[in-house]
Amino acid sequence: MSQALVMRDRSIALTDAEINTAQRVMTNGLRGVDEKNQKRWIRFLKTAFSLESGEIIEVGTRAPRSGRFHRYHMALEQAIFEAQDKFQHFDQFRNWIKVGAGHVDWVAGPKGGVVPLPKSISYMEMDEPAMREFHDAMLAFLRGQHAAVYLWKHLGADKAAEMMETVLHGFDR
Known part of the structure; x- marks a missing residue:
């Protein structure tokens, strides 16, 4: 919205x-x-x-969400999740992506510091422009310096980046 x-x-x-x-x-x-x-x-x-x-x-x-784009985005998330080695649970993986993409509210943590709290990407919370903005931020995070190395630590930086591009390449629009 x-x-x-x-x-x-x-x-x-x-x-x-x-x-x-x-x-x-x-x-x-x-x-x-x-x-x-x-x-x-x-x-x-x-x-x-x-x-x-x-x-x-x-x-x-509120601009209505595109069902086609929603399915594309969710399939991309699922493909990366299935290819990675770090996360056992999809919800935790998605929260990690949201934090990396900056789709968070900053709130007081249990010890007084400030921590990121992932925001929803539900149909009710996000319209189409906001979803596309999140999607682009997610791709920038996934193609950044840290995501691939974190997901495929055993591959080393160069091979991990190749692995990320291999998965993402299948979703080029």
Whole structure:
């Protein structure tokens, strides 16, 4: 889900004609998919246009996830898991990938330090752009200096990197 904080900037004087034009474009150029959603959309626009200077509203959008891309990503994770020697449990492997990709919340640890807590990649938590961003970060991590060596320590750095590329190559899109 993509979220933005939006505020009304009244430092730019808009004429009534400009406001009316903007509202007409926003209510006719973009519409709710049905009557209920159109009413929600109009209510949101009225709220946004009536904000006082400096007042803030939060706007959230969700782009539906692509089932095809989801299956591709999950198959890639599974292929790497099956090829590696380090992890016995897929959930722990996935958490390691999330941490490596930076898909975490930083929280207080049990001894007072800060530790990474992996975030969800579920359909409810991530829309399509966020999933693709995570996927790209995961690939950057897997192709980085540490992942392959960690997964195939017995191979040495060069052979481990080759092994990673062999697995990833099968998933080039």
